[in-house]
C-alpha cells in the first residue's frame with residue numbers, strides 16, 4: 001500500500017511547485033549550530049512572535065524559560081534535562097527555550113483542552129520568525145519532564161510542551177538533503193474521510 005510519503009529535497013522551495021512563504025520553505029531542524037550567540041533583539045523578536053499567536057478565548061496559555069550560553073549555569077540546568085541523544089547535538093545551540101502550557105483557563109479555572117494546541121501554535125510562530133531572522137529552531141520532545149519541573153520549580157498547573165534548540169544553523173553539517181513528507185492527497189480530504197480533496201491536483 002502507498003505510504004503517502006514522498007522524498008522532498010532539503011531546500012523544499014527548490015523542489016515544490018506550490019509557492020510557499022520563504023520562512024516556511026527554509027525552515028528545518030538542524031543538528032549542528034555555529035558558535036555564534038543570538039542577538040538580544042532577535043531573541044526578543046522570537047518571543048514577540050509567540051506573543052501575537054491566536055489562542056482559545058485569548059487565554060495565551062504559553063510560558064517560556066530561556067537559557068543562553070552566556071549564563072553557563074542556567075544553560076547547564078536546562079540542558080541537563082535533555083536525553084543523551086539530544087544532548088549529543090543540542091550542546092552546540094547557543095540558546096535553549098522550554099515551552100509550557102497552562103492547563104486551566106484563568107477566568108473560570110475550567111480545563112483548557114486547547115492549551116497544548118495553542119502553545120504549539122505559538123512555538124510555530126516563534127519558529128517561523130526565527131527563520132526570517134536567519135536562525136533555525138530544532139524542537140525536542142526528548143527530555144525529562146519531571147526533572148524540568150523540579151529544577152525550575154514549575155507550578156503543577158503548567159505542563160511542559162517542548163524544549164527548543166535555537167541558533168544559526170551549521171549548513172555544512174547537514175547530513176542529508178532528503179526529507180520525507182506526506183503527499184497532500186493523504187492529508188487533505190473532502191466530502192468524506194479519506195477521499196482526497198478535488199482541490200488538490202498536483203503531487204508534491
Ligand SMILES: Cc1cc2nc3c(=O)[nH]c(=O)nc-3n(C[C@H](O)[C@H](O)[C@H](O)COP(=O)(O)O)c2cc1C
Nearest residue numbers: 027028029030086138139140141142143161162179
Ligand atoms: C514536538 C516535537 C518533538 C521533537 N522531538 C525531537 C527530539 O527529541 N529529538 C530530535 O532530534 N528531533 C525532534 N523533533 C524534530 C523532528 O524530528 C523534525 O521536526 C522532523 O523530523 C521533521 O524534520 P524538519 O523539522 O527538519 O522538517 C521534534 C519535533 C517536534 C515538533
